[in-house]
Amino acid sequence: MSPLRVAIADDEPIARLRLQRLLGSDSGIAIVASCGSADELLRALQTQPVDALFLDIEMPGKDVFAAWAGLPPPRPRVVFVTAYAEFAAKAFEIDAVDYLVKPVVQERLFAAVERVRRDLAAAAAAPPVPESRHIPLPIGRRIRLVDLATIDHVVVEANYLEIHAASRSFVLRRPISWMEAQLDPRAFLRVHRSHIVRIRAIEQIEPLSSGRYRLRLHGGAQLFSSRSYRDAIRLALGIA
Structure with missing residues (x-):
């Protein structure tokens, strides 16, 4: 089975490193990018295929919601990891798979990872896009x-x-x-x-x-x- 390719974006280095450590403890996860801003994340996504994004919300530079909406489909799955509970409703406007409020415990994080995997598996099992118009x-x-x-x-x-x-x-x-x-x-x-x-x-x-x-x-x-x-x-x- 191919590893789940994830990218992390958080402007707090300590929070970013902790998330890397927790996700990295699962051998089925490959962290392909770790970024400090939405702009840096967008640059990374131009060269790295990614299955899921683990994003903070309040970061310098480009708004993360606008950044995600501007990606061409099919877009990566999104899990928000943030200190701001009040953005939950807006997060689900862009079909976020999950919304985690810091500090995140490992069990809750991996429950979100399993949701991502189930969502990707369901998409893969869907009927293929028809060749006709x-x-x-x-x-x-x-x-x-x-x-x-x-x-x-x-x-x-x-x-x-x-x-x-x-x-x-x-x-x-x-x-x-x-x-x-x-x-x-x-x-x-x-x-x-x-x-x-x-x-x-x-x-x-x-x-x-x-x-x-x-x-x-x-x-x-x-x-x-x-x-x-x-x-x-x-x-x-x-x-x-």
């Missing part, structure tokens, strides 16, 4: 082939995906990470934990004082981004 959607006893180019946006509702395509909507029991993997990242943009949008379907974008955006689609639908995806949206849409 259609996605098969079960509708009753029939299978409808929906052209990916007709999809305007996808919304998560509980454990289901609501796929809006060509003035119709379809419901599918799949995680949004599966849907994201089916779509060309040059044509589709994740703007929220629960929303994926086709870039060419966006008709108007309005910045809000909260750091979010209101997106109006050509069909009249309106979606709101989250702050975590602000930098990714600006990059994809060429917003200065």
Whole structure:
């Protein structure tokens, strides 16, 4: 079995070394990068394949949420290791696998590691991305082939995906990470934990004082981004 490749980012050297020591005690874990900032982490990820990130939140330089959202899919799994309990809700907006509050005990840390491994195993067992440009959607006893180019946006509702395509909507029991993997990242943009949008379907974008955006689609639908995806949206849409 291949080792779990992890990267650590924490601006406190002592905390970073402790996390290295705890994770390093598992022979099934390979620590491929240990960084003191989000910017340093992003540079490391350009050359090192990583399965999971163990991140502090309050670090100098680039915001860690924006840094993660700006990574191309498939993104590494994220476990936050921080002294700030109040960021938990925001952390799960970016599908964090776990959220640990310092000081972290070894048992709790390795429970998070096992969650990462289970999540990766589930993703590996998922059906492969189809080579065609259609996605098969079960509708009753029939299978409808929906052209990916007709999809305007996808919304998560509980454990289901609501796929809006060509003035119709379809419901599918799949995680949004599966849907994201089916779509060309040059044509589709994740703007929220629960929303994926086709870039060419966006008709108007309005910045809000909260750091979010209101997106109006050509069909009249309106979606709101989250702050975590602000930098990714600006990059994809060429917003200065």
